[in-house]
Amino acid sequence: MISRLLAEAPAAAKAAVHARAIYHLGRPTSARLLSTAAILRTPPPASSAMAGHGQRSSARLYQRFYNSTGAGNAPLNTGTSARKQLLSAASGARLVSRAFSTANRPQTAPSPFALPRRRSDLHFYRNRRGTLMVRRGIAATAAPRFVLHALRLPMGALTASLAGLSYAQYKVTELSNKGHDWAMNLADDVKGLVTSVKSTMDQVHLPELSLPEFLVPLFRGATLDDKTALTSEASTVGVETQDGARFIRKSSAGNNNNNNNEEDPNHKQEAAAAAAAAAAAVVAKAKSEEPETPKPSGIPPHDGDFMLLTKKLIEVRNVLKSIDHNDTLKLPSIVVIGSQSSGKSSVLEAIVGHEFLPKGSNMVTRRPIELTLIHTPHSKEEYGEFPSLGLGKVHDFKRVQQTLKDLNMAVPESECVSPKPIELRIYSPNVPDLTLIDLPGYIQITSKNQPISLKEKISELCEKYIQEPNIILAVCAADVDLANSEALRSSRKVDPLGLRTVGVITKMDLVEPDRGVAILRNQDYPLHLGYIGVVCKAPSVASKDNMTQAVMKVEDAYFRSAYQFSQRGVAVGTGTLRRKLMDILEENMGSNLGSIVKAVQKELDETRYQFKVEYNDQKMSAESYVAESVDKLKHRFKDFSKAFGKPQVRQEIRHMLEQRMLDICAQRYWSDPRLSELSQLDSSPTAEEDRLYWDLQLEWASSALTKSGVGRQTTQRVVDILTKTMEHLSEAEPFNHHPEAAETIKVMTHEILSSRSQATADQVENTIKPYKYEVECTDGEWTEGVKRAITLVQTELEMCEDALAKIKTTVGTKKLRKAINYVIASDREEAKRAERREAVAKLREASPQSYLEDRSSESSDSAGDQEHQEDADHELREHHGEDEDELEAAIRPHFNPKLLNKAREALSLRDRALILKYRLSALKSKTCKSSKNKTQCPEAFLAVVAEKLAYTSVMFIQVELMNEFVFQLPRMIDSRLGVKIGQEAMEKFARENPLVGKHLELMDKRIKLEEVWEKLNYLVRRQEEAKARKW
Secondary structure (H helix, E strand, O other), rough: HHHHHHHHHHHHHHHHHHHHHHHHHHHHOOOOOOOOOOOHHHOOOOOOOOOOOHHHHHHHHHHHHHHHHHHOOOOOOOOOHHHHHHHHHOOOOHHHHHHHHOOOOOOOOOOOOOOOOOOHHHHHHHHHHHOOOOOOOOOOHHHHHHHHHHHHHHHHHHHHHHHHHHHHHHHHHHHHHHHHHHHHHHHHHHHHHHHHOOOOOOOOOOOOOOOOOOHHHHHHHHHHHHHHHHHHHHHHOOOOOOOOOOOOOOOHHHHHHHHOOOOOHHHHHHHHHHHHHHEEEEEEHHHHOOOOOOOOOOOOOOHHHHHHHHHHHHHHHHHHHOOOOOOOOOOOEEEEEOOOOOHHHHHHHHHHHHOOOOOOOOOOOOOOEEEEEEEOOOOOOOOOEEOOOOOOOOHHHHHHHHHHHHHHHOOOOOOOOOOOOOEEEEEEEOOOOOOEOOOOEEEOOOOOOOOOOOHHHHHHHHHHHOOOEEEEEEEOOOOOOHHHOOHHHHHHOOOOOOOOOOEEEHHHHOOHHHHHHHHOOOOOOOOOOOOOEEOOOOOOOOOOOOOOOHHHHHHHHHHHHHHHHHOOEEEEOOOHHHHHHHHHHHHHHHHHHHHHHHHHHHHHHHHHHHHHHHHHHOOOOHHHHHHHHHHHHHHHHHHHHHOOOHHHHHHHHHHHHHHHHHHHHHHHHHOOOHHHHHHOOOOOHHHHHHHHHHHHHHHHHHHHHOOHHHHOOOHHHHHHHHHHHHHHOOOOOHHHHHHHHHHHHHHHHHHHHHHHHHHHHHHHHHOOHHHHHHOOOOOOHHHHHHHHHHHHHHHHHHHHHHHHHHHHHHHOHHHHHHHHHHHHHHHHHHHHHHHHHHHHHHHHHHOHHHHHHHHHHHOOOOOOOOOHHHHHHHHHHHHHHHHHHHHHHOOOOOHHHHHHHHHHHHHHHHHHHHHHHHHHHHOOOHOOOOOOOOOOHHHHHHHHHHHHHHHHHHHHHHHHHHHHHHHHHHHHHHHHHHHOOHHHHHHHHHHOHHHHHHHHHHHHHHHHHHHHHHHHHHHHHHHHHHHHOOO
16 A cells, blocks of 8 residues: 555645645635645535636646546545545645544534634635635644644754754863863873972082073073073072972982993983973073062962961951850861970971970970961061960060960969960961960879879860860870870870871981881871871071071971982971961861851850840940949939038038037036036126136137137038048949949049148138137027027937936846946945045145154053043044945945946936936026027027038038039049040950840850851852862
């Protein structure tokens, strides 16, 4: 069947071409294209006259085609083969099968998806043109198939082009990576060759080389006359290696004695390398006459991202140390451990380039030294800083060394080791960015002055610092077997696989090169980070300049002299150690960056939550707290100055003078036995004599009040009140947390008052001087004086009665009465004995000789007369009376001395109360209504004098003392306690308050953690960008 179709295909194709041509000729421009199946299903039109040759040809061709298919009145399926021939050629076998499978289906109802037939258009065209016009009927499922078939080829082309582009891009990327790797390998090979050539230059004797004259201008751009200088420069040039780690030893004698025809391959390689190096040196020297800028630091170039990472993380570490003391946020550091005299200090000083560590015969490293090296490439300044001491920049490293020694030796001999670290930062363009911790060296035996537990203390201290994530730098001496190394033994406890331990073998010049290489390649105690050998000999001549280059030069000279140190896998030199530490720290910090970020994020979230809960996100600063505290003090002082004005000062002075007046009355009047005569002065027969007596008493009392230093007393009274008030203000909240500030307030108060008190006292004394001689008062002043006197006496009386009642309550009324009676009787007996003794004394003083003669005659004359006998009996009775009094006193009940004192005090109060009642009645009498009777009313007159003194004193005290004090103190507070004292002093002041200090500490912690968080995020982004660039 297929072969038949293939055979008939040309004829069918030809017929189809003719049919399409006829169709297009007779179809108007607006007619629609019909599918092949629709054409086959459309019956032929009725025959009609056709105008034109084209139309008739088309009708005939169509009629012939239709008849050949047997479609007239035959069934629909007749002539199927002919139709398939035509359609196979026109549309393909698949479309033909689909079309006829659709045409052979039984007729069903029209589908709602079928396109409507346009009968009007068909009728118009059939009538007008008489051409073959057919109706269009396309199934709804045919449209997507045609679209898919139409897009199949463009989609295939697009897919193929994308695949080609992807493959091309893959090939380009592959070639680029290969080219990059090839270029890097080539650069490494060239670098290794140059390094090998440079290391061989000093050992190879270079012959004189000369360039042809025509090549000299090409290399130098100079004239041909310079060839001699160029040749001499090429013969003397020498290049130093940067790391000084690998050298090739060349024996000239051996080469000269080698007479064999076969040349040593090494010799050929060295000769070729020497020639190449000479040529390279000549070209490099002759290329430019400008001098090359020397590298000041000797720090090898590193990846910028890693250098930034190390520097930023060191800054982050310094910030975290100031806010966290629990090691929760801990960044890796390099911990240096080793035995005493193993060379730890020499290694650190070689890295830094200065002798700064303490040295001595005794144990001088007693505290951990946290050393932070900060590389400053844009500055030539080298200095050290002690952040905790506040010494500023220390440029003299001898001073740094002495400071470290003093801090270490401050630890007593009984302890020898202290866990409190010493923080030191060194800024220099010659140091790498590193964080090192120097610990006390291990010991094997303690001296007699050291504690027995010193060895265990050092081990515990070192074990604390060598925990993760710190890097361990185990320093061992080359002349000591590694099996006896305390540093390796301690590192194995915390790092058994040696993944974060670097071995440093010092004193390599004390052993043979072969043995030194064997130590560096040690397999019995392997370390993942390996061993590095150093010599670290300081130059013999001390200098203030950096000695790193000098130390490296000495090391280069030693390691260059032995070919064993140039072997593969042998790392030597301080420069190699510095780069190794930088690489390890960079890698360790980079690998731990994620964990550091998580830890900082967790700590920051906790701090923010705590700050929100405890302080509701309320911000506070030291400046605001200081300003608030000073404002509180000033407001309180202002309130006091308003409350303690001129009336209050007058009241205080009046009260003081009135108390002085009462004391004078008690001394001169109330204790005078003639006080009862005062009220009867006018009616007394001796009135003139008594009046003179009491006038003198009044004058003396007035002088005692006015001439007792009123100016000094009143001024001092006001000064005491002001001082006491300021002491109270300085001890109140919040200054009760600030003892230094409180003392400053007291000092300021004392300075102001002491500078004004003397002048004020002199002014007051001058103003009251007239009252020392005469005091005049008006009737009104006298009336007010009498009232105040009555009030004072009444107050004094109440005080006496209250004190007496208190004694009765304390002791008891009955017991107190008995004690009082005993005291009265004892006083009477004592008075009698005193009278008798006084009488006898007077008799002896009057006629001592007659008294002695009478006594002697009475004793010798035994038969005296009756008078003498009566005198003797009288004297005997007197003696018997004394004995009876003593006997009566002996048989009386005894009282407690304290009770007797209370009884005497009660008697005194009772007598004072009686006197005060008497004087109170006198002041209320008609006698004291007039100032003329001031002699009989001394209390009223003294009250008037006290009022005049108080009023006059207050005027000058207010002006000279109070106003100046109120004016000057607030300004002194601002200058000595305000914000002008400086930031450091304000921080110290604020943190003295526990609550405020906690608030500031938490807020400061949050701010610093946010700063650290931003830096870490920046570093993470930089690290991701660096990884993306590498990929």
